[in-house]
Amino acid sequence: MRTVGLIVEYNPFHNGHHYHLQQSLKITESDAVVAVMSGHFLQRGEPALLNKWTRTEMALRGGCDVVIELPVAYSTQAAEWFGYGAVALLEATGVVDALCFGSEAGEIGPLRRVAGLLAHEPAAFSALMADCLRTGASYPAAYSEAVRLYMEAAGDAEAASFPLAQPNNTLGLHYLLALERLGSAIEPFSLKREKAGYSQTTITDAQIASATAIRKLTLEAASPEGTAPYVPHSTLELLMRDHAIGRGRSSWVQYTSQLFHKLVGESAATLGSYHEMTEGLEHRLKKILPSLDTLAFEPLLDKLKTKRYTRTKLQRALLSVLLGHSKELLSPERLRGGIQYIRILGYSPRGQELLKRMRKTAKLPILNSAARSQQADPYLELDVQATSVYALGWPDASPRDLFRDYYEKPITIQGRIP
Template identity: 75%
Template structure:
């Protein structure tokens, strides 16, 4: 059974995701789909619209066969470590033959040449990065410019002019870098992103909209029903179900009170120890609070944002404060060690067959829950804590929901 791996957030699963999934099966000539999916908190430093089990059900009903959780230690990171953790998990299954990701370009060849040259970051590239960061540019902008200059120096002008400022292109490059760095035999493919950009907040097509636009539509509507043209029926059904149960949809406003409590109750010295807190940002954070007209996340982000600090960087910083992620927990040396387990969130009958194969092919332990295991795996313990923080944002939270990781079995179809 040839299998393609997808790296996803499905926040929520929409028509564009369904197109990507079907095209991935087609161009890789695969029979099954393994998805590595972020849990309750996501790569751009945001809480998920719905909990990870509901989004797993969306994934399975949308065509995935096996869903594996990307731990929060990696799911909330910048592109390099997000990609590294996800690719490592796909490789660790031992059953994934191909990786297919969406990109603005759809052309994987320049990205592969860049990845082959930069997988182990030559000193000349590090020098270009240092020079560009010294101009005050944000890290993503500095990285794109350093790649452009390095590839121009190598005489590869097609790669030098490649649109790395576009988010899916950049993420795709980091998937390829991760494949190179771990020496994986997984074959990469890319599909051109169509009709809606990654962060496009407005809707310009009758059926395809970005997840950003769909979340905005849901947040500004009286019912998730407004999103019906842009999402599969199963996604709408699950959105309505969780909405009726008071479990979502959630967003940053749902977490404002616990976040502001931590910011005002902790010293600048304590704040400085959180992951992503850098260059005195803790002082800027403390100074911003008294000047806010409303204790909400968006005004705080606007007050903090500069050329150096992008909104995404700031969201990830605030998320580290909310979740209590200290720098020593998520240092590059710790992250480089990789994930220590494969946490299964759900599977279909075909996924059950893949799991049976994985008993002999997987290079990491396979876990169906956190019961009696989280103390052995520090990153799993962080996921248990993240579930509790996420559940507390729901108005009808119960003690059982706070510790759902311990007893919840994988979603099955």
């Protein structure tokens, strides 16, 4: 059974995701899909619209066969560690033959050449990166410029002119870097992203909209029914189900009170110990707090944002404060050590067959719940804590909601329901 791996957030699963999944099966000539999916908090430093079990069900009903959780220690990281964690999990299953990711360019040749040269970060590239950062550019902008200059010096004009600054192209490069660094035999493929940009808020197509636009529709309307043209029927059913019980509209709004409690109650020194709190950002935070007109998330971001600090960087830093993620626990040395388990969130009947194979081929223990872990793992503990924080954003959260990781079995379905 040839298997393709996908790295996803499905926030929520929409028609574009369904197209990507179907085309991934086709171009990789695969029979099954293993998806590595972020849990309750995501790569851009945001809470997921819906909890990870609902999104797992969306994924399975949309065509995935096994859904594996990307631990929050990696799911909330910049592209390098997000990509490394996700690819390492696909590699660890022992059953994934191909990886297919969407990109703005749809080309993989230039990215593979860049990855081949930069996988072990030569000194010349590190020097270029340092020079670019000294200009005051944000890290993503500096990285793109350093790659351009390095590939130009290497005589690869096509790779030097590649639009690396576009978010899916950047993620794609880091997936390829991870494959190189892990010495993986997984074969990479890329599909061109069509009809809706990564963070496009306007809808310009009758059936395809970005997840950003769909979330905007869901959060601003009284009901998720307006998303119907842009999502599979199964996704709409689940959006409506969770909305009816007050659990389908999570955003930073629900966590602002928790966040400000920590920002106000902790010293600058303590804030500075959190992951992504760099270059004195903790002091800037403390200085800005008294000048706010309202204790709301967006005004805080607007005051904090500079050329150097992008919105995404700031969201990740604030999320680290909310979740209590320290620099020590999420240091490059710790992250490089990798994930020590494979957490299964759900599977289809075909996925059950894959899991039987995985139990023989996997390089890491396979967990069906946090309660099944044989030993304490700091990253698994962070996932349990993330679920508790996420559930506290609901108006009627119960203790069982807070500790659902210990109780919930993997989501199963009887078949694919488009």
